[in-house]
Amino acid sequence: MLLFTFSIVIFAGCSKQGTTLQPDPDNGGLLLPDGFSALVVAEDLGPGRHITVKENGDIYVSLRRLQDGNGAVALRDTSGDGRADITQYFGSVSGTGIELHNGFLYYGADSMVVRYPFENYEDLLPAGNYEIIAGGLTDERQHAAKPFEFDGQGNMYVTIGAPANACMEQMRTKGSPGMDPCPLLEYAGGIWRFREDVVGQTQLEDGYRYSTGIRHAVALRWNDKVGKLYTVQHGRDQLHQFFPELYDTEQSAELPAEEFLMLDDGADFGWPYCYYDQLQGKKVLAPEYGGDGVETGRCEAKTDPVMAFPGHIAPNDLVFYHGTQFPDKYHNGAFIAFHGSWNRAPEPQEGYNIIFVPFDGQLPLGNWEEFADGFSQLSTVDNPGDAVHRPCGLATGPDGSLYVVDSRKGKVWRIFYSG
Amino acid sequence: MKANIILIPAILLLFSCAGKTEKGKENESVKVVKEPPVVEQQADLSDHPGQPLYTQHCLPCHQADGNGVPGMYPPIVETKWVNGDNKTLISIVVHGMDEEIEVNGEFYNTIMAPLPHLSDQQVSDVLNYVRRQFGSSTEKITPEEVKIVRENES
Numbered sequence: 001m002l003l004f005t006f007s008i009v010i011f012a013g014c015s016k017q018g019t020t021l022q023p024d025p026d027n028g029g030l031l032l033p034d035g036f037s038a039l040v041v042a043e044d045l046g047p048g049r050h051i052t053v054k055e056n057g058d059i060y061v062s063l064r065r066l067q068d069g070n071g072a073v074a075l076r077d078t079s080g081d082g083r084a085d086i087t088q089y090f091g092s093v094s095g096t097g098i099e100l101h102n103g104f105l106y107y108g109a110d111s112m113v114v115r116y117p118f119e120n121y122e123d124l125l126p127a128g129n130y131e132i133i134a135g136g137l138t139d140e141r142q143h144a145a146k147p148f149e150f151d152g153q154g155n156m157y158v159t160i161g162a163p164a165n166a167c168m169e170q171m172r173t174k175g176s177p178g179m180d181p182c183p184l185l186e187y188a189g190g191i192w193r194f195r196e197d198v199v200g201q202t203q204l205e206d207g208y209r210y211s212t213g214i215r216h217a218v219a220l221r222w223n224d225k226v227g228k229l230y231t232v233q234h235g236r237d238q239l240h241q242f243f244p245e246l247y248d249t250e251q252s253a254e255l256p257a258e259e260f261l262m263l264d265d266g267a268d269f270g271w272p273y274c275y276y277d278q279l280q281g282k283k284v285l286a287p288e289y290g291g292d293g294v295e296t297g298r299c300e301a302k303t304d305p306v307m308a309f310p311g312h313i314a315p316n317d318l319v320f321y322h323g324t325q326f327p328d329k330y331h332n333g334a335f336i337a338f339h340g341s342w343n344r345a346p347e348p349q350e351g352y353n354i355i356f357v358p359f360d361g362q363l364p365l366g367n368w369e370e371f372a373d374g375f376s377q378l379s380t381v382d383n384p385g386d387a388v389h390r391p392c393g394l395a396t397g398p399d400g401s402l403y404v405v406d407s408r409k410g411k412v413w414r415i416f417y418s419g
Numbered sequence: 420m421k422a423n424i425i426l427i428p429a430i431l432l433l434f435s436c437a438g439k440t441e442k443g444k445e446n447e448s449v450k451v452v453k454e455p456p457v458v459e460q461q462a463d464l465s466d467h468p469g470q471p472l473y474t475q476h477c478l479p480c481h482q483a484d485g486n487g488v489p490g491m492y493p494p495i496v497e498t499k500w501v502n503g504d505n506k507t508l509i510s511i512v513v514h515g516m517d518e519e520i521e522v523n524g525e526f527y528n529t530i531m532a533p534l535p536h537l538s539d540q541q542v543s544d545v546l547n548y549v550r551r552q553f554g555s556s557t558e559k560i561t562p563e564e565v566k567i568v569r570e571n572e573s
Contacts, residue, residue: 047490064490065526141528172532241479342488345478385486385494408489 021082021401021416028413029389031374035327038372038415041403042084045073045410049096050147050317050393051403052105058124059084060105061393061405061412062098071095072107074124075412082401082414090125091116096145096218097158098393101196106156108146111139113158113194134158134194136202138187143216149229151222156196157229160203161216162189166236166288167272174242178288182272189271190214191231191263213269213302214261218339219318225332226362229263232315232336233305236275236286237343243287251293253344254279257308258315260336262362270302278308307364312341313351316392316407320359323400326417333358335371335402337391342384349381354391354404372415375406469548472541476534477549485553491529493522501554509560509568512542539565 023037030038047064054060059075067073071094075084097108104115105126112135116126133156137146143161150156165172167182167189182189187203190212194201201207210229217231240252247255256275261267270276274283283299285291309315316339321330338351354372358365376387384390392407402415464470480492487494495501500508515533519526537545539562546560 141530170532170535171530173534174536238479241475244475342482342491343479345482346474383482383484383486384488385482385484390489 021414021418023416023418027374028411029374029377030372030413030415032372032415035417035419036415037418038413039082041077041082041412041414042075042087043409043411045087045405045412047407048392048405048410048412049145049407050098051395051405051412052099053395053397053403054100055398056122057398059395059403059412060098060100061410062096062107063094063410064096064407066092066094071109072098072105073410076124084412086124088125091130093130097147097220099148099150101150106133106148108148108158110144110146111135111137113137113146113148113156131199133196133199134192134201134203134207136204138163138203143188143234145216145218147218147220149220149222150196151227151229152224154196156194157210157220157222158192158194158207159214159217159220159231160188160190160192161218161234162271164189164215164272165238166286168288172238176288178272178286180273180289184272185212189216191217191220191229210265211261211263211267211269213267213271213274215271217261218314218316219336221318221320221334223320223332223362225320225322228362230306230318230320230334231261231263232309232318233259233261233269233271234314235259235311236272237312239287246287246293249346252311253341253347254311256311257305258311258313258338259305260307260309260315260334260357260364261303262306264303267303268301269305270299274299274302276305276308278310281308306362307357307368309336309338309355309368310350312343314339314341317394319394319396319402321396321400321402323396325400326402329358330356334364335394336368337394337404339392339407340376340381340384340387340390345383349384349387352376352381352387352390354394372404464548464552467544467548467551469544469546472537472545473548473552476537476545480531485549487522489525490527493520493525493527495549496553497555498522501549502556505558505560505564506568508546509542509565512537512546513565513569539563539569 024039027038028040046067049062051061061073070089072091074088076086078085093109095109099106103121106115113133114130116130119127140163142163148158162184167179168176170176191210192207193210216234219232235256239247257278273289277284285295285297317337334357337354340352341349355368356371357368375389389406393405395403404413481487481495485496516531519528542565543560543562550556
C-alpha cells in the first residue's frame with residue numbers, strides 16, 4: 001500500500017497539465033499544493049452553502065438565508081478571465097442542495113426539493129416558478145439542510161438529517177436516555193430515494209428509505225465511475241458534556257469520527273445507537289444506549305465507514321474528481337470540504353479546509369492529505385466566530401477546475417492547476 | 420492512526436518532484452492579528468463558581484469567547500438577553516429557547532435545549548458569571564429567583 005502511494009505521487013508531481021487562467025497574486029488567500037493556483041470568482045454573495053457549475057461555465061450558489069427575498073445567486077464570466085462579471089440573485093427559497101440536471105436547476109430547500117425550469121438552458125437565470133419534486137421533508141431547525149444527488153438512472157437521493165444529537169428522550173439534555181428504538185429513524189437520519197422527474201412526491205407516500213443510521217450528512221455524491229453513492233456523516237456531539245465520567249475534553253474533541261460512507265440499498269450505519277471510534281477502529285455503543293466507550297454490542301452488525309476523519313470537523317461537501325486538468329494522482333479521488341468544528345472546544349477547533357482522498361475503484365487508497373487551507377486566515381481557530389471564511393460547497397467545472405464557496409461571506413474561489 | 424503519521428511525511432517529500440510544499444511557512448504569514456476582544460477584561464474571574472459551570476455546560480455551544488458559532492449558536496456577549504431582565508435570562512437556561520432571533524445582524528433559527536439538571540444555585544452562579552464575563556449588567560441573580568422561574572411557566 002505504501003509503495004503504491006509513492007509511485008502515484010511521483011508521477012503526479014511531474015505530469016504537465018493545466019490552464020492558462022491568471023491566478024490572484026495571493027491565490028485569494030488560499031494555501032495550495034505546489035503547482036495549484038486560485039482566483040476569486042466573486043465575494044460577499046451572502047451565506048453560501050453549495051455550488052454547481054453549468055457546462056457553459058455559469059455558476060449557481062445556494063444561500064442559507066434569503067438575501068432580499070432571494071435564496072440563490074447566479075454568476076457569469078463574460079470576459080473569460082474566470083471572474084464573475086454578472087451576478088444575479090433569484091429564487092424564493094433558501095437552502096443547501098443545488099444541482100443542474102436534465103436541463104433543470106434542482107434546489108434543496110429545508111422542507112422540499114424543487115426544480116426551476118430554464119426557458120433556454122443557456123440562459124443565466126431559470127425562468128418561472130419552481131415545481132416541487134419531493135415535499136413534506138422534516139424541517140425541525142436542527143440538521144435541516146437537504147442536499148440531494150442523482151444516479152443517472154432516474155433516481156434522486158435526499159439526505160434527511162435527524163433533528164437530534166443522539167435521539168435522547170429530552171433533546172441534548174444530560175442524563176436523558178436514548179430512545180430505543182429511535183422513532184426519528186422512521187422519517188429522518190438517513191437517505192431517501194425519489195424519482196427525479198415526478199412532480200409532487202412526498203416523503204411518506206413516495207420516498208424509499210435507501211440507507212439509515214446516518215445522523216446528518218451534507219456531503220452527498222454519486223460516483224458514476226463506480227456506480228455508487230457516497231456521503232460523509234457529521235458525527236454526534238457533546239460526549240464530554242453529557243458523560244464527563246467516560247470522556248475527557250480531549251477525547252470528546254477527537255470522538256466520534258466523521259464517517260465517510262459508501263451507501264448500499266438497505267445499509268445501516270448505526271446512529272443513534274453506535275458511533276465510530278477511529279482510535280479503536282470500530283463502531284462502539286453510544287453512552288445513551290448503555291455504552292462505556294469500548295463495548296460494541298449491537299454495533300457489530302452496523303456498516304463501517306470507508307474512511308474516518310477526526311471528530312466534529314463538519315464535512316459539508318464532497319466531489320469526485322473526474323476532470324483531466326489536475327495531475328493524474330487526483331483522478332477519481334475525492335475532495336471533501338470541512339466547514340470546521342465548534343464542538344472541539346475547549347480544545348482548538350479543526351477543519352476549515354479542503355482535503356483530498358485518493359481512491360482506487362470504490363475505496364480510498366492510502367491516506368487523506370490536506371489540499372487547501374487558509375480559509376479561516378488564522379493559524380489556529382479557537383472560536384468558530386473568528387474564522388474569516390469557512391469552506392462549505394464544492395463543484396468541478398467543465399475545464400476540471402475546482403470551485404469552492406464559503407458560508408461566512410459568500411466568497412467563491414476557482415482552484416486550478418498551472419503546473 | 421500510527422501508520423498515517425509515517426505516510427504523510429513520505430508523501431510531502433515526494434511532492435518535491437514538482438516543487439516544495441511550503442504550507443507550514445505560509446501558514447505563519449497569514450496569521451492575522453486578532454481584534455481586541457469586545458469584552459474588557461474585568462476582575463480575574465477564574466475563581467468564580469460559575470466559571471467551571473460555564474466551561475462544562477455553555478462553552479460547547481457559545482464558545483470560550485462567548486461569540487457562539489455563526490448561524491448556529493448566537494453570541495452571548497452584551498446581548499439584550501444577557502443584559503436584560505433576570506426572569507427571561509433564567510428562563511432560557513431552565514426552560515430553553517425556541518424562537519428566531521437576530522444578534523449582531525446574524526439570524527439564528529435554532530433551538531437551545533433546557534439544562535434542567537443544573538441546580539438553582541448552579542444556574543445563578545453560571546448566569547452571574549456570564550453577566551460579569553460577557554455582559555455589562557451588574558444585577559445579581561439569586562437561587563431563589565431561579566426556583567420561582569423554574570416552577571412557573573414551562
